[in-house]
Amino acid sequence: MNINRLIALSKSVQFGKILTSNARHATKEVTLPHRTIRTHARNLAYAKDLFLGKVNKAECFPYPEIGNEELEEINSFVAPVEKFFTEEVDSKRIDHEAKIPPETLNGLKELGLFGIQVPEEYGGLGLSNTMYARLGEIISLDGSIAVTLAAHQAIGLKGILIAGSEEQKAKYLPKLASGEHVAAFCLTEPGSGSDAASIQTKATLSEDRKTYLLNGSKIWISNGGFADLMTVFARTEVVGEDGVKKDKITAFIVERAFGGITSGKPEDKLGIRGSNTCEVSFDNCPVPVENVIGEVGGGFKVAMNILNSGRFSMGSAGSGMIKKLIEMTAEYAGSRKQFGKNLSEFGMIQEKFAVMAQNAFVMESMAYLTAGMMDRPGVPDCSLEAAMVKVFSSEGGWICVSEALQVLGGLGYTKNYPYERYLRDCRILLIFEGTNEILRMYIALTGMQYAGKILTGKIKEMKKGNVGVAFEMLGRKLGDALGRKVDLGLTGMDGVVHPGLADSAKKLEQNVAHFGSTVENLLYRYGKTIVEEQLILKRVADVLINLYAMTAVLSRSSRSISIGLRNHDHEVILYYTITILLIYNSPENQDENIKKIAREVLEKRTYVCSHPLDRTF
Amino acid sequence: MSPASVFVCLSLTLLSDYPVIRVKPDNSGVVTDGVKHSMNPFCEIAVEEAVKLKEKKFIKEVVAVSCGPTQVTETIRTALAMGCDRGIHVEVSGKDYEAMGPLQIAKIFAALAKKEEASLVILGKQAIDDDCNQTGQMTAALLDWPQGTFASEVTIDGEKVKVVREIDGGLETIKISMPAVLTADLRLNTPRYATLPNIMKAKKKKIANMKPADLGVDMVSRVEVLRVDEPPTRLAGVKVETVDDLVAKLKANGTI
Numbered sequence: 001m002n003i004n005r006l007i008a009l010s011k012s013v014q015f016g017k018i019l020t021s022n023a024r025h026a027t028k029e030v031t032l033p034h035r036t037i038r039t040h041a042r043n044l045a046y047a048k049d050l051f052l053g054k055v056n057k058a059e060c061f062p063y064p065e066i067g068n069e070e071l072e073e074i075n076s077f078v079a080p081v082e083k084f085f086t087e088e089v090d091s092k093r094i095d096h097e098a099k100i101p102p103e104t105l106n107g108l109k110e111l112g113l114f115g116i117q118v119p120e121e122y123g124g125l126g127l128s129n130t131m132y133a134r135l136g137e138i139i140s141l142d143g144s145i146a147v148t149l150a151a152h153q154a155i156g157l158k159g160i161l162i163a164g165s166e167e168q169k170a171k172y173l174p175k176l177a178s179g180e181h182v183a184a185f186c187l188t189e190p191g192s193g194s195d196a197a198s199i200q201t202k203a204t205l206s207e208d209r210k211t212y213l214l215n216g217s218k219i220w221i222s223n224g225g226f227a228d229l230m231t232v233f234a235r236t237e238v239v240g241e242d243g244v245k246k247d248k249i250t251a252f253i254v255e256r257a258f259g260g261i262t263s264g265k266p267e268d269k270l271g272i273r274g275s276n277t278c279e280v281s282f283d284n285c286p287v288p289v290e291n292v293i294g295e296v297g298g299g300f301k302v303a304m305n306i307l308n309s310g311r312f313s314m315g316s317a318g319s320g321m322i323k324k325l326i327e328m329t330a331e332y333a334g335s336r337k338q339f340g341k342n343l344s345e346f347g348m349i350q351e352k353f354a355v356m357a358q359n360a361f362v363m364e365s366m367a368y369l370t371a372g373m374m375d376r377p378g379v380p381d382c383s384l385e386a387a388m389v390k391v392f393s394s395e396g397g398w399i400c401v402s403e404a405l406q407v408l409g410g411l412g413y414t415k416n417y418p419y420e421r422y423l424r425d426c427r428i429l430l431i432f433e434g435t436n437e438i439l440r441m442y443i444a445l446t447g448m449q450y451a452g453k454i455l456t457g458k459i460k461e462m463k464k465g466n467v468g469v470a471f472e473m474l475g476r477k478l479g480d481a482l483g484r485k486v487d488l489g490l491t492g493m494d495g496v497v498h499p500g501l502a503d504s505a506k507k508l509e510q511n512v513a514h515f516g517s518t519v520e521n522l523l524y525r526y527g528k529t530i531v532e533e534q535l536i537l538k539r540v541a542d543v544l545i546n547l548y549a550m551t552a553v554l555s556r557s558s559r560s561i562s563i564g565l566r567n568h569d570h571e572v573i574l575y576y577t578i579t580i581l582l583i584y585n586s587p588e589n590q591d592e593n594i595k596k597i598a599r600e601v602l603e604k605r606t607y608v609c610s611h612p613l614d615r616t617f
Numbered sequence: 618m619s620p621a622s623v624f625v626c627l628s629l630t631l632l633s634d635y636p637v638i639r640v641k642p643d644n645s646g647v648v649t650d651g652v653k654h655s656m657n658p659f660c661e662i663a664v665e666e667a668v669k670l671k672e673k674k675f676i677k678e679v680v681a682v683s684c685g686p687t688q689v690t691e692t693i694r695t696a697l698a699m700g701c702d703r704g705i706h707v708e709v710s711g712k713d714y715e716a717m718g719p720l721q722i723a724k725i726f727a728a729l730a731k732k733e734e735a736s737l738v739i740l741g742k743q744a745i746d747d748d749c750n751q752t753g754q755m756t757a758a759l760l761d762w763p764q765g766t767f768a769s770e771v772t773i774d775g776e777k778v779k780v781v782r783e784i785d786g787g788l789e790t791i792k793i794s795m796p797a798v799l800t801a802d803l804r805l806n807t808p809r810y811a812t813l814p815n816i817m818k819a820k821k822k823k824i825a826n827m828k829p830a831d832l833g834v835d836m837v838s839r840v841e842v843l844r845v846d847e848p849p850t851r852l853a854g855v856k857v858e859t860v861d862d863l864v865a866k867l868k869a870n871g872t873i
Contacts, residue, residue: 073820076694079655080811112813125813566650 046373047384050547051447052454053516055488055509060551061496063365063559063612064372066130071615074131081138084111091142094274095421098266100144108179113139113149115177118161122173129312129371134613136313137320143425144274146317151222151275152176154310156183159231159251162309163294163302168253172229184227186218186254186280187303193220194438196233197300201282203234203250205289212236212292214254214285220432225263225276230254231293231306232282238297248297252287260285271424308383311390311433312374315367318393318429321422322360323607325404326353328418330605333407343407347591350598352403354577357601359396361574361609365552366392368612384446387439388545394429394436401426440541441534447544448530448537451519488512490554498558500572504579508550515543553578556612563617565610570600574609623676623737625667625701626726626752627683627692628657628744640847646715647746647845656692659741661699663801665808666771667739668700675773678702680733684717684725686710690824697819698811704824705729709836713829716838721829723755728832730760735796737778742767742800753800763793766800 046059066074088107094100108114116132118124127135140146157176160168175181192199201216214234218224232254235247254261264279294302330353333343343349370385405412405419412419430436461469488509489495491502519540522530530537557575560568577593600608639648656664667679681696683689684707693704707725709717730738738760743750757764765771765780769788772779782789783802811819829836857863867873 072691073816076691076698076816077813079691079695080698080813080816084810107810110812111810120817125817 046551047388047443047544047548048447048450050512050515050544051451051519053513053519055490055512055551057489057496059373060369060555061490061558062562063555064130064369064375065559065615066128066372066613068615070128070131071613074134074613077131077135078138081111081113081135084108085138085141089142089145091144091418091421092415094142094144098268098273099276100148100274104145105148105179108145108149114152114179114182115173116153118153118157118173118177122169122177124173124177129374130368130613133313133316133367133371136317137323140317140320141324142274143272143422143428147222147272147275147428150310150313151185152183152227154313155185155306156223156227156231157229158306158309159185159293159302160253162305163251164253167290168293172253176229181228182223182226184221184223184230184280185306186221186224186230186232188218188220189216190219194435196303197249199233199235199249201232201234203236203252203287205236206286210289212252212287212289214252214260214282214287217279217281219279220267220277221280222275222277224278224280225266228256230256230261230280232287233299233303236296246297249299249303250296251293251299251302253291253293254282254285254287258285258287269428271421271427273424304383307434308381308386309374311386312367312370312382314429314433315363315370315389315393318397319360319363319367321397321426322356322363322400325400325419325422326356326360326601326607327605329353329356329404329407330602332411334602334605344598344602347595349407350602351594352407353601354594354597355403356400357597357607357609358574358578358581359400360607361571362549362553362578363389363393363396364609364612365556366549369552369555384443385548387434387443388548390433391436391439391443391541392545392549397426397429440538443544444537444540445531448519448523448540451516452523455520455523496558497554498561500561501554501558501575504576505554507579508547508554511550512547515547550579560610563615565614565616567608567610570597570608571610573597622678622680622733622735623667623670623739624726624730624733624735625660625664625679625681625696626722626738626740626756627660627664627681627689627696628722628741628752640845644844644846646842654688656695657741657744659743659745659801659803661741661808662803662805663739663741663799664696664699664701665806666768666799666801667737668809669806670771670773671700676737680705680735682707682726682729684709684722684829686714693824694816694819695811697822697824698816699809700815701822703822706824706826707832708826708828713836717836718838718840719749719751719755720840721834721836721838722752723759724834725829725832726752726756727759728834730756730796732832737795738762738798740798740800742802753798757798760796760798762796762798764798764800765791765793767802768799769802769804771799771805 046056049056084107089104090101094104112125113135115122115124116127116135117129118126120126136146139149153176157173160172160176164172172181176183187196187199189199189201199216201214201218203212203214205212212234214232216234218232221227221230224230230253232252233249234252236250238246238248240246260283262281262283264281267277269275269277293299330344333349333353336343344353366385366389370382370389373380373385374382401419401423405423408417408419411417414420434442458469458473490497490505490509491499495502495505497505522536522540526533526536553575557568557571559565560571565571573593573596577590577597580588580590638652640646641648664679664681667676670676671679679701681693681701681704683693683704686709690704690706693706697704707729726738726740729735738753738756740753740756742753744752753766754764765778765782767783768780769783770779770781774792777792777794778797778799779790779792780799782791783804855866857866864873
């Protein structure tokens with residue numbers, strides 16, 4: 001995600017002045033700077049309304065469910081994939097040799113894991129986002145394989161899938177789905193990482209206007225060493241409506257067979273060592289004009305859509321990994337004795353298990369809530385939610401892996417146990433797919449842009465003489481000042497939350513309302529310059545992530561209690577502990593709950609809660 | 618004349634590497650609720666062998682059969698994904714399922730094999746949760762068919778089947794005429810993975826549903842489980858300095 005674009009977006013919103021005075025002041029018109037892409041928000045699902053202090057409850061309540069048939073199907077897929085990963089994947093060897101053995105790769109191709117979301121008519125499995133997330137839980141058991149597969153299908157071929165023409169899909173998807181051709185995503189350059197819009201690779205149109213010649217180099221390209229097909233982003237000259245020539249980004253499907261492509265040697269990385277990462281250089285590589293994805297000049301939008309659509313699966317992948325870690329560490333904690341007691345009897349060790357269980361719970365809830373939203377008809381834009389899932393899951397995962405390693409102590413630090421490998425593999429999660437810093441900026445600014453637009457819309461109304469709006473805003477401000485109770489519809493007569501959770505739901509509503517007015521105040525105070533205030537924006541993003549996590553957890557627990565999922569009482573304890581952590585922000589003592597959670601987890605030596613997709617009927 | 622259909626009879630078992638299997642508090646059995654279940658590994662080998670025989674064109678059709686609650690259909694689907702043509706699910710649930718043992722299952726399989734005129738019935742040699750090792754043998758006896766158990770190699774030779782059996786002393790090769798019952802042992806083959814595309818194709822294959830009563834089988838058990846206990850927890854060992862000490866300890870223990 002790119003700062004320049006964010007700045008441009010926020011500049012395109014007109015910020016107004018404080019309503020009680022200066023209503024007659026003209027709001028400044030802002031001319032857009034040269035190199036901007038204006039994307040309109042197509043129906044941002046749930047999070048945007050949080051910035052206005054509103055809960056769009058229809059989006060998140062009830063928790064998304066899949067039909068019985070789909071659940072059966074997904075369970076039938078899980079078994080063979082799990083079997084394959086436990087029997088055929090030697091993660092230690094992959095990490096040590098820094099490559100995935102061809103037999104393993106072939107096994108994955110035969111299993112069908114290279115075309116999970118490719119439609120059936122092109123030879124793929126055509127699975128929904130929810131199913132993809134479910135499979136992601138198992139694939140994440142080996143980091144290198146997970147990244148190789150993700151680079152291939154979550155971003156490598158996604159461009160063709162979401163923005164390609166019928167001819168392009170028919171030509172390329174079948175071989176990609178079977179794994180005969182492997183894909184890669186080429187956006188990042190030595191000088192352009194987070195600042196993706198500043199890439200310099202050029203694509204010049206030939207004299208006969210039939211071919212583009214690609215020149216430039218890309219770095220950090222996963223699968224770059226052996227990919228047969230790449231989605232490459234380059235600058236093309238575009239003549240605007242005003243006749244002015246601009247350099248805009250275009251997305252291309254580039255086959256290695258076109259020639260002029262060289263791959264550098266594989267990078268020697270800290271983690272995910274089995275995944276191939278290298279430099280890819282283009283030297284007058286000829287690309288036919290039919291291989292442009294979408295419109296010429298529309299490449300940046302394509303890139304952002306591709307990246308946004310794959311992010312949410314990090315939540316389920318992370319939770320899958322943590323659940324595995326809980327199992328492994330619980331075994332150890334239950335057998336290792338010191339001071340005459342099992343490790344599992346010590347409070348600080350118990351706390352670690354509670355932390356791991358909580359994180360897994362939240363990550364699962366958020367991931368499947370987001371996947372469920374994305375699977376709704378109408379292609380909702382869940383980029384904000386997906387970004388939040390990514391930030392939470394990457395950081396939560398990093399903490400949990402570290403804690404798991406700590407339980408094993410010195411043993412965890414050695415290569416004889418997989419914990420150090422999980423740690424090294426996990427570190428990349430905070431960096432790739434959009435660094436967490438950039439995503440926080442994106443989360444905060446997209447929301448504030450939306451809120452700002454609504455605000456200025458209201459101010460415009462007032463200027464037109466719509467007194468009703470003025471009174472409404474005044475009334476709200478007064479109400480807030482007098483401590484009026486907040487009711488956003490989560491509880492009560494038409495409440496969507498289980499009555500047992502009504503208290504914390506009310507608290508969530510209060511927090512959302514408070515957040516809304518805080519955002520409003522920030523906009524009044526800073527206006528456009530809010531963009532420069534990264535530390536404030538970081539806090540805004542953190543609050544939003546917590547609110548979304550809270551929503552996901554509330555929705556999921558509500559459903560579990562309502563339908564009586566197995567172990568839902570354990571879930572409720574988890575839920576309350578998380579709530580107090582995320583929302584109440586009170587120094588309330590959590591020790592009892594922590595011990596309860598840890599006790600159940602350690603007794604059963606596994607993560608206890610039912611899967612959010614499970615049904616009881 | 619190539620045999621028409623082969624029945625592969627599957628068992629759904631508790632996953633053996635689940636962390637901790639617990640005995641129910643009332644000692645009536647083992648906790649199965651919430652424990653992962655999957656196809657018995659020996660049954661997987663049986664399915665693989667049947668599908669291989671079909672691929673070599675020795676048989677025309679492979680039917681996967683299993684008895685149990687609705688969960689069992691998943692197992693049959695896996696068998697279909699591995700290459701079986703159709704499935705039969707004999708529904709047994711609740712109390713009947715808990716009391717169900719090799720004899721009842723054998724009766725069901727025998728009745729089905731007769732009804733569908735199977736030429737071969739292949740099963741796994743034993744289920745890994747109860748280790749009974751009886752169903753195949755009982756089925757053969759009920760049908761009065763020859764049996765080739767603990768098979769590590771199966772070849773069809775005209776109307777007969779040559780079976781290499783793993784026995785305590787080594788390997789025994791027998792020739793039996795069809796129709797026959799075979800049980801698969803570990804080294805018979807390496808089962809293939811049910812690939813996801815095959816699983817999707819298998820969704821279109823049919824699984825017929827029936828009850829034991831439809832086959833005229835009475836499910837009453839002749840065996841009553843009195844008690845189930847966990848094995849005694851391993852006690853710590855004791856180190857001794859000399860052989861004399863060891864002998865003295867063993868004598869005091871009552872062991873010698």
